[in-house]
Amino acid sequence: VGKGAVLGEFVYPLLSISVIYIFSFYAAIYWLLPFQEAFFPNVTNFASLLFLPHGVRVLSAWMYGWRSIPMIAPAALLTHWLLFGSAGFSIIGIAGAMSGVVCATLCFWWLSWFGLYFRISLENTANWRDVMLAGSLASVINTFGIGVAMGNPARTMAAYFIGDITGPFGCMLILMLAFKAMRSVP
Amino acid sequence: MKSIEKIALLRHMLFGLEKDLGVENLSAVKRDIIYAVSLLNGLNEPVETDALRKHDLLAGVTRSTFFNALRSLVDDHHIKHVNGSKRSYYMLSDRNKEDLGG
Numbered sequence: 001v002g003k004g005a006v007l008g009e010f011v012y013p014l015l016s017i018s019v020i021y022i023f024s025f026y027a028a029i030y031w032l033l034p035f036q037e038a039f040f041p042n043v044t045n046f047a048s049l050l051f052l053p054h055g056v057r058v059l060s061a062w063m064y065g066w067r068s069i070p071m072i073a074p075a076a077l078l079t080h081w082l083l084f085g086s087a088g089f090s091i092i093g094i095a096g097a098m099s100g101v102v103c104a105t106l107c108f109w110w111l112s113w114f115g116l117y118f119r120i121s122l123e124n125t126a127n128w129r130d131v132m133l134a135g136s137l138a139s140v141i142n143t144f145g146i147g148v149a150m151g152n153p154a155r156t157m158a159a160y161f162i163g164d165i166t167g168p169f170g171c172m173l174i175l176m177l178a179f180k181a182m183r184s185v186p
Numbered sequence: 187m188k189s190i191e192k193i194a195l196l197r198h199m200l201f202g203l204e205k206d207l208g209v210e211n212l213s214a215v216k217r218d219i220i221y222a223v224s225l226l227n228g229l230n231e232p233v234e235t236d237a238l239r240k241h242d243l244l245a246g247v248t249r250s251t252f253f254n255a256l257r258s259l260v261d262d263h264h265i266k267h268v269n270g271s272k273r274s275y276y277m278l279s280d281r282n283k284e285d286l287g288g
Contacts, residue, residue: 008189009189012189013189059196063192063196120187120192120195120196121195122187122191122195127199127202128199128200128202128203128206131199172199172200172203173203175196175200176200176201176203176204176207179197179200179201179204180204180209180210
């Protein structure tokens, strides 16, 4: 494998995904969460109802499969530390963080067992609903993983679940608008 | 798969979302075909291809561009081909009828 291939197939996507993940985390926690707390003040523990980083996980898993796990892990562990500090780095805390890292990839893999091959492919026409379905299943794993690891109450877990459902849709909407804007530039 | 192919497939998937949300941008020719069909009473009755091609709005459009745009509009269900006739006739799809208040 040449150096160019490693850069193009792994290093550049790793850097891009890390930057986008951290930016989307910042947007979800520092921009959207204060806005949300004005309307839903009782949803606590940094549970964003529009958790864009889950969309980054899902789209990364869709595009890169198993390779998305090491691509997402650095940024996901960094944001886990920002949220939970050293308390999040017990063995079970790390397991909770990793449930978020692997959940989307696992779901695309599991769905393929049932003939639902939703991963990116030149043969199959990609459908945003399929990606949403995989992302929604992944949100179940992530919600339970992080919720159980950090001992969150049911209300917070419900908010994680909602945020992980709306997050991928929000991400796709933002990307759709970006592509749409790019098309209008001659 | 190359990165450029991944980006293309991502873009294609998101264009599907754009279409489902009904916010896709049609090219100027496609838009003019829809306008011409509606002006030729395509809301209510089929419009013949020749009449469509001769419409003022589509006067400067080459034959290949016209037919490519027409096929694409049919594929995307903006207009529908009316079966059962020797010549080709087209009408606005129900979706566009609603948009135009038909």
